[in-house]
Amino acid sequence: MSCNGTGEKGGVVLQFILRRIGVSIFILWLASVLMYVLTINSGDPLQDLRQTNSSNREQLIAARVENMNLDEPWYTRYAIWLGGASKCLILQCDLGTNRTGQSVNELVADAAASSLRLVTLATVLAIVFGVTVGILAAIRQYSGFDYVVTFLAFLFFSLPVFWAAVLLKQYGAIDFNNWIADPGVSLVTTLLLALLFGMVFSVIAGGDTRRRVLTFAITAVVLFAVVTYFDAVGWWRRPALGLGLIVLLSLAALAVLLMLTVGLRNRRVIYCGLATIGVGIVSFFATRSLMEDPSWTLILVLAAVAAVVGAVIGVAFGGYERSTAIVISVGTALSFGFLVFLDQLLRNWGLYLEGNSRPISTIGSGSPLFSGNFYEGIWNWATQLILPTIVLTLISLAQYSRYTRSSMLETTQQDYMRTARSKGLSDRVVNTKHALRNALIPITTIVAFDFASLIGGAVITERVFGWSGMGALFQEGLNTVDPAPVMAFFLVTGAAAILMNMLADIAYASLDPRIRR
């Protein structure tokens, strides 16, 4: 019962999570046995040595047998591996050695960082965009937008990952690099872009013909003006947001937050948001020198400060709507902070371009010898990450958008939706308060499965883009029938999947109070 107080409720959720952890570890163990047996039976680990003509053949074979413990039966080898791997629980992993005697721990450290960064980023982006697009498509069912989204979703579903990756490598990297060397947008391209964006926005906005035409005209004109202006000032090579755009964009963020919570009529909450932006403008000048070359610690500290300031504003001026005001103010403060960070990041793009004339990399997952300031470091890995992330995001985005759409449509046919409308609630309240929350519940269940398939996709994507990530570790290990790297791959990705699953479960429990009983 939810009225028993927060302590009890927390206890039940904790118990629920602990039970899930127990089950997950059991499954991880079962899967590890399966994976181990399959890997060692997938071929002959000594095959290349048996065929070699080198004089020290016997010696090489003996060394490999020694490294891989081939003289032991399979269960003893598995037990040795499990003994080392179970030390991970006390944070002292020992993942064994590969067939040349190299410690797998070292191999995994770098590979895991780059692969997990890729997969996590793709998951988050796919959830955010996929759910948004799915909801819009459901609200505007049978509109042009809905049909386009449906078709694109089917297209991305059916797209072979490796094929899309090679295509993107050509058009997203090689051609973009050629373009950025001497950027410029021709008049025809600008016009086409303006028309395209105008069309997209007008079908999203919907409404009657007058509203559509108006949306189309405004978007097209604004985009045309922006692109022309950017082109004129050489924005593509020296981009920046500037205070004006920062304020404008954070106002937009505030508006979106308000639409999702209390609507645009609640004066008190609006004033809280505006006050937050005001404080943000002051701190923009105050932290300017700090933001020139910060570190991650500093960024995190500043973000925490922004959140606290937002919360204080919410508490001080929120009045009877204190909790909503706090959420809005903190959200606005964080958006403002992020925009300031983005501004600085963009200002360093030119500097990064001078060092790297062909910025988007097509091969490799990171240049360890890179030197530059904080922002250039970010650009360095962002330009390597962007294309693989796009490939992975597109493919799981399709799934999320389809799933959200059908879940949302299912929800909008429920009786309580009709009740909500018939008692006179606005579209906004019905869609965000009644439909969205209930429609999100089933989506949390596909996150777990989708994460696993993204890891599979990452194996392929990493190969196309020549990353030495977890995928390469797995592939090489399997090709040489060497269980240690394969098991390391399995352990890292499996643990990450379980963690993701757990997050989904917690989200599930917070969305659906029934599960906590």
Next chain:
Amino acid sequence: MADTSSGSAGDRPEQDRPDAPGSGREELSPVTGQADPEAPHDEADVESKYSVEKQLDFTQKSYSQNQLVLRRFFRHKGAMIGLVTLLGVTILAYSSIGTAAFPGWWDKSYRSSAMVVDGGRPTLSLFPPTWGEYPFGQETTGKDYFALTMRGTQQSLLVAFSVGIGSTIIGVTVGALAGFYRGRVEAVLMRATDLFIVIPLLVLAATMSKGLGGGIWGISFVLSILVWTGLARLVRGEVLSLREREFVTAAEAIGTPSSRIIFKHILPNTIGTIIVSATLTIAVAILLETALSFLGFGIQPPDSSLGQLISTYQTAFQTRPWLFWWPGIMILAIALSVNFIGDGLRDAFDPRQSRSED
């Protein structure tokens, strides 16, 4: 309210006014004794106007459940385009180079090399529409790329359909048993599904098919025993709710054996789910097989597969892009049309979320 400006109507609403004599509706008139017995009466009209029962239109044809499903499916534009494309691709792939059993109409083999003509550029053109000597071009050693692509398409289709059939049989059996008997089978099913949260499908398939040596039937087998879990869960869910229904209780009451209840009473009611899921499995299988072949754990050379072709020639994208485009377009065409067919089937079996009327 007193509105006297509208003359004779006064404050009386329009429909309460007496009808003119001879109109046939005098009996409704508050002014009695004005009914004209000679006036034409229309009983049927009165019936249709004031009856509380729904009027059936016997001139229209009525349809059975199966006919309704078929009608909805054939009216689904996307599904029809998908079906035509899939049939076209299948017929092209099998009739052009033929199989071991029968020869095709295309004169070149995917095995034999030849002189490279014009840098191996494709001779296919739309204006004027001609096939030419090498419609899809030639690869580096002069093999005809059309024949190679068609061979790859055959292999992919074969894998996809055998996986579709195999995994459906496994999935339906396990799902039905788990839903009907609960207990241990259900626990095994649930743990097997959980397994795929921890091990990606592609990784497990790669490991298993490497052990089996990468023949086409080996891959089909591996994929079949891996991709059934989704369908099994769906079938289990439906069986769980169906086994509580009255018709199952009735069957049990007259002593019908369990196997007969499952196969004759319950499973026919889940046919929609099964067909839709089997179709979507085919699309998944195509993509998995090509991905495996791309990674080098699938179909091995000298045999050809669409994924393997892309893998071999992906570095040639700058110089010979057609080596890369054709197999990709083939995969995309097959997977896309299968997905559209699946969507059409889903709308046909479960029209709650679709626009179609009947």
